[in-house]
Amino acid sequence: MRFLLALIAGALFGAGLFLSGMTDTTKVQGWLDVFGNWDPTLAFVMGGAILPMAVAWKLTAARKPLTGGAFPTPSHPELDHRLITGSVLFGMGWGLAGLCPGPAMASLSYGGLGGVIFLVSMMVGMALAPGIGGKLDRLASAA
Amino acid sequence: MEMDWIWGLVGGLLIGLGGAVYLLGNGRIMGASGILGGLVDGTGRGSAGERAAFILGLVATPLVLSALFRPDITTHLTDDYAVVIAAGLLVGVGTRIANGCTSGHGVCGISRLSLRGIVATVFYILAGGLMLVLFRHLLGVI
Known part of the structure; x- marks a missing residue:
């Protein structure tokens, strides 16, 4: 179901x-x-x-x-540095290519080689995100 | 061209209906980056089947609809692969650090009047708009 x-x-x-x-x-x-x-x-x-x-x-x-x-229920009720930094990085990529995660997957069948390269790069970014997020946390707590 | 906003509204209603089915049916937020990202980094291992089923539906309907009605459709994505790779990495890293994208923070967050969803949406739209000013109007790259 x-x-x-x-x-x-x-x-x-x-x-x-x-x-x-x-x-x-x-x-x-x-x-x-x-x-x-x-x-x-x-x-x-x-x-x-x-x-x-x-x-x-x-x-x-x-x-x-x-x-x-x-x-x-909302998982992180507070506005934190991750929300802002992450959204700015996402927006930069979104503006550069015009694709966000939903349409990147939806257009897989007609997006050509470029679409596949975008999707793979996005998944690599997703795999790197926990490490980068940890570094950002340390920067934020040091600041 | 002048009919585009009607198709936008119709398509938007279907997107929201999909989100409603996922929320009321499975008790989950329909966020594209979260559904895929949980499979990529392993945090969604416990719900992998459900995530895969969602992605299967997401990929399959445009495949069938385009084959039937728009065999000539294209995404008009730039063929500058350096830009494509940079953009993909930014979208992947950014959506996972912010814990949401256009569907999770935008559609699902704004509709429940979540402050986080609204703030995230303002920032990714501003960042996206600035990239077009910088890379299209000033540098002429995209």
Whole structure:
């Protein structure tokens, strides 16, 4: 049941990224590039996605997940240096290539060699992240 | 072109529906970087099957939809592989250190009015916008 629901969620996510044009890097960079020929599409995608999710969060009150367990609570309630540094690094990469993790996976079948190189580099970055995060923690505590 | 925002809205609703299924069904936050990253660094070993099923669905629907309706589709990704590798590394390291990306912090975080999600989103959008100013308008590289 958990696998089936995960498969359905992933399929909906993939269909949404495909239909919205978010696997097209020119549309993502076009939204980030406010000084260029600005493309508003990403704002509609974000707004459209937030609506059903906001309803879903409301529905989590007074019930449990369909497959049991508990709903997630925010894991790190505080704003910390990791959140800021990590988001800035992520944003830099996102702006450079126009791909974030979801679309990078969704476009695997038509993203060509470049898409595969991006995905592999991203996974290498993910493997390096725990070590880099530890170094950042030491820098932050020394500062 | 002028229809793009409608497709954006329709696609966005499907993305949010996927997140709702994952949350209400499995009690998990639909964050692309977390789902993949947990498989890469081993922290998600206990839920590896569920993560793999999600990624299978995520890769499969665009494959089928593109084959049926848009065989000519491309991501228009730059062919400068140095830029691609640098960007991939930054996205991988950054999303895991920040513990979320556009789907986890953006879609799932903002919709629950999480301060962390909102702050993360502001910073990655500002950083992304600055990269376009710097590398497109000033340096002309991308």
